[in-house]
Amino acid sequence: EADIYQTPRYLVIGTGKKITLECSQTMGHDKMYWYQQDPGMELHLIHYSYGVNSTEKGDLSSESTVSRIRTEHFPLTLESARPSHTSQYLCASSDGFRGSEAFFGQGTRLTVV
């Protein structure tokens, strides 16, 4: 079983609120990723990190921001949530040097009302 955890699992929040989605992994992986996925649709990479203090924007433009202060922790923040942010957010990590498989968390399903 993968040692990568996302909290919360579900979140319903009002427009304009600031939210942080948590992602932690205990595998010591250098690479971490955030994907956005609408139900039944493809995954879109929104942020990735190759290590501490390294963050890059992904293929899909996102108003969210991320930080990587510790290897194991890769939180995603939305300063002001909007209904258009409603989606599922998936966090993943992989061993950066061996091109190995990515391990995924269970996801956070965000609904902004």
Place this chain on the structure above:
Amino acid sequence: SQQGEEDPQALSIQEGENATMNCSYKTSINNLQWYRQNSGRGLVHLILIRSNEREKHSGRLRVTLDTSKKSSSLLITASRAADTASYFCATDPTGGYQKVTFGTGTKLQVIP
């Protein structure tokens, strides 16, 4: 844009039949991976095939890779209702700090 594209987008078969999904990609890769996603959940890694491999097996799964055509296929033999899920290919491109990108996915329905 996504690196990989799977086809078909959706596939419905009877239990016991084989299911074949295809993935095409655009750039040179270190490896290609297949993942499975049950409805509303995270992805689970199924199998990884490296660029110097042509075929790989894992249980009822068989993956092929043709780097000259930049394509891969996933075959699930003797399908079961529990195989119902979405299947994604993911590519790990060559060249320094590249990022794993996912295809568009194939939704497989196995009818009991």
